[in-house]
Amino acid sequence: MESQTHSEVVEAPIQACFDAIVDFERYPDWFSGISACEVLEADPAAGRWTVRYELNMVIKTITYTLAYEAQSPRLIRWRLVEGDVNSIEGSYELEALEDGVTDATCTQVVDIGFWIPGPIKRTFEKTALVDSVRELKKAIEAGVA
Numbered sequence: 001m002e003s004q005t006h007s008e009v010v011e012a013p014i015q016a017c018f019d020a021i022v023d024f025e026r027y028p029d030w031f032s033g034i035s036a037c038e039v040l041e042a043d044p045a046a047g048r049w050t051v052r053y054e055l056n057m058v059i060k061t062i063t064y065t066l067a068y069e070a071q072s073p074r075l076i077r078w079r080l081v082e083g084d085v086n087s088i089e090g091s092y093e094l095e096a097l098e099d100g101v102t103d104a105t106c107t108q109v110v111d112i113g114f115w116i117p118g119p120i121k122r123t124f125e126k127t128a129l130v131d132s133v134r135e136l137k138k139a140i141e142a143g144v145a
Contacts, residue, residue: 086113
């Protein structure tokens, strides 16, 4: 499994970026691959959430549950609890660059657990990560997330 990383500069304050990332129930509104999302457990004060997703991968729709731990407003980490994939681990690291501008870096390692030819799998993983960070940026800057 290869780690994928992508960064975007977001024209929004760091707290707005953090708040958008942990507003899980709104993901289907702006994240094109997510068709459903349900927060199963939430303790925002402790920076912990458990969230179930339904993801349309075009070739297959998968369901998975992630556990999140966060240190507001700079770090959000997640790991797979259960689902149709073998493993997911990732993080968002947020850095305030200047007043109202944030660098958002997402790193993720995914083992989908079913066979896809190597070159297609690597392209899909990288494209999915890049698209998700760009969709987050677009949603935050448009005030949708």
